Amino acid sequence: MVPAPTLFDERTDAAASTAPATSGAANGTAAYGFSTRAIHVGSEPDAGTSAVIPAISLSTTYKQDGVGNFKGFEYSRSANPNRDSFERALASLEGAKHGLGFSSGSAVTATILAALPPASHIVSVNDVYGGTYRYFTKVASTTQNINVDFVEMGGEAAAVEERLRDAVKPETKIVWVETPTNPTLRLIDINLVARVIKSIAPSAALVVDSTFLSPWYQNPLTLGADIVVHSITKYINGHSDVVMGAAVTNSDEWANKLRFLQNSIGAVPSAFDSWLALRGLKTLALRLKAHGQSALAVATYLSSHPAVDEVLYPGLPSHASHALARRQVSKRAAPKEASGPFAYGGMVSFRLKSDPKDERPAKEVLKNTHVFTLAESLGGVESLIELPSLMTHASVSPEDREKLGVEHNLIRVSVGLEDIDDLIADLDGAFKAANLA
The missing domain is CATH 3.40.640.10 (Type I PLP-dependent aspartate aminotransferase-like (Major domain))
Structure with a gap:
């Protein structure tokens, strides 16, 4: 395995605001911030071609200079x-x-x-x-x-x-x-x-x-x-x-x-x-900031909607663990204000004011979105919406789902990077189409 270079050593969040902006070239151990490391660690210019972006190495095996004498890589299952x-x-x-x-x-x-x-x-x-x-x-x-x-x-x-x-x-x-x-x-x-x-x-x-x-x-x-x-x-x-x-x-x-x-x-x-x-x-910091701000806006909108019984978003003061969210969030993403709502990830879940045993109201909402895509998974640039009880958590027993509050009125959304006005209008239209507005 090729040893990791030391140019972009990790620094703590506490040190981030005071660490000198050294070049790293002189001592080889300069500490850089999150986005700088995200862009440069693992993407060092190729020694042979000087390419800024690493090439895709599709080879499954690597030439050895002698028996057992290889330059960092031997077989792609072991390392690539x-x-x-x-x-x-x-x-x-x-x-x-x-x-x-x-x-x-x-x-x-x-x-x-x-x-x-x-x-x-x-x-x-x-x-x-x-x-x-x-x-x-x-x-x-x-x-x-x-x-x-x-x-x-x-x-x-x-x-x-x-x-x-x-x-x-x-x-x-x-x-x-x-x-x-x-x-x-x-x-x-x-x-x-x-x-x-x-x-x-x-x-x-x-x-x-x-x-x-x-x-x-x-x-x-x-x-x-x-x-x-x-x-x-x-x-x-x-x-x-x-x-x-x-x-x-x-x-x-x-x-x-x-x-x-x-x-x-x-x-x-x-x-x-x-x-x-x-x-x-490489774009994780930019994307997560945007995901968080949009998710906060969606959660705030949902919290005042008459069709919604409860919004689950730790960045809202109404969340049971809001204080823990403030303590546990990284310093780089921590809110500047001492109180009030703040961005805490791009995931929002909410419960409809409907019978938890009745899947029809949630299904009506989900089939009437146009910007939010009905699909499993999360974290992409596109906004997704799903019904956990029948999709991502269908493998959990009904008894355990009931204990956890994962019933048919719980909807989960992964808030993407579309315009926030379009996302809120899409949810609003879905509630109206489902006769829940």
């Missing part, structure tokens, strides 16, 4: 120049030593669990992505005899600590957190969970799925996480044209395990997908 570039760039944005790319977010989940011994125990947040729930309960439980307890990790700190202490067992190897949760946008206090888990199970790894916020809004490693996972398909790539996942960590032990399994299992992204994801990463 484009994947290496993307992994270094993402690791830099998360403040991590190690980054690993996979063929999907689900492949990341599967690979992390493959690192566990049989009959291991996992404590997972109860409101977890449907695909993760499916893998935990229908795959890992069968193939590895892994047991999972789904625990409520939101709410008062003392209650969270008590529930975690009750759930952790001697064989607990992983605590799995998703924040914000999908699709109810509840927040989990990462630092609190990390402190509690490390006090009762020091060897257990805290894994945080940070897909909904991306490294722009949240850096879980700074809050105590051991591994951060992303569906790169979503905000990091940002253009709905790549299926890919990634994990980052500061743990050499976990990095070695996961890189061995990455190569052995072979669920790796293609060179072209890695190239596209690196391209998407």
Whole structure:
């Protein structure tokens, strides 16, 4: 593996405002800001051609100068120049030593669990992505005899600590957190969970799925996480044209395990997908700022609409975890005002004033949007709308969906980069067409 260059070392958000603007060329260790690293790490000019943008390396194998003597790359499943570039760039944005790319977010989940011994125990947040729930309960439980307890990790700190202490067992190897949760946008206090888990199970790894916020809004490693996972398909790539996942960590032990399994299992992204994801990463800061501002405007509009019972957006003061959102958001994305609404990602969920058991009102809304596209996934430049109970979370049992509040009146939207007036008018028209206005 080609060693990562040191030109764009990570700096903390606290240091960002005071770090001198050195060139980096003189000492090779200059610290740069988020967008600068997003654009330059992994995209160093090619030594042979001086190309500013890396070429796509489609070769599956690489010439060796002697038996076992190769120049950084041997076989593309093991390592590829484009994947290496993307992994270094993402690791830099998360403040991590190690980054690993996979063929999907689900492949990341599967690979992390493959690192566990049989009959291991996992404590997972109860409101977890449907695909993760499916893998935990229908795959890992069968193939590895892994047991999972789904625990409520939101709410008062003392209650969270008590529930975690009750759930952790001697064989607990992983605590799995998703924040914000999908699709109810509840927040989990990462630092609190990390402190509690490390006090009762020091060897257990805290894994945080940070897909909904991306490294722009949240850096879980700074809050105590051991591994951060992303569906790169979503905000990091940002253009709905790549299926890919990634994990980052500061743990050499976990990095070695996961890189061995990455190569052995072979669920790796293609060179072209890695190239596209690196391209998407370069505009992450600009896109996430715009996603957040538009999502805040949509959430504000929905909060006063007579057809809407509840808006779930942590940037609104009405959200139960608004104070936690303010504490947990990265300094670069933190609001300047001490109180009031602020942009906190591009995802908004809301509940209609309709019977949670009746799917018809939500379906009427969804079939009458024209700018919002009815589709699963999220994080692209285009706005998407979906009904989690029948789409992304259909694999979750009806009983569990009811407990989590994922019923037929809950709608999730991924707010894209279209003109905000068009987005609000589109929702307004859909409510009227559904006779809900």
